[in-house]
Amino acid sequence: MNELIEELKTKLIELLNLSSLTPEQFDAKAQLVGGELGIDSIDVLEMVVMVDRDYGVLINSQEVGEKVFASVASLAAYIESNRAGGAT
Template identity: 75%
Template sequence: MQELTEELKRKLIDILNLSDLEPEDFDEQAQLVGGELGIDSIDVLEMVVMVEKDYGIIINNQEVGQKVFASLASLVEYIQENSQGTSS
């Protein structure tokens, strides 16, 4: 779980251009969308694409997306629960 968490921190910092944030400073419980990070709907689409491409998990409705992207911890949990062994 910790390995996946660290991997996702690096990926989110990269795809969301959070260059002023280091992985160790990423609060796993902090609100992702609409929180301090300034993640908007375009960023959510980028995260959905990353999850689908890298983990083979489809997030196909807004309600699920809101729960999944509530925090890094909820994203990690969702990937672990729905992964078919496609995680790196």
């Protein structure tokens, strides 16, 4: 799971243009949406698409999305428990 967390940190930094942040500075348990990163609804949509495209995991409701995107750690846990085949 730590490998997935590190992979997600790198992907999110690229996807969301968080160029001032390195994966080492990205706290996996910090609040992702609505936190200090300034992630908005468009960013959330981009993350939903990336999770579906890269991991084959759907986030199909706002309720699920709120829980899943609480932190990088919660996102990794959701992907781990919902992806088919186990590996990307």
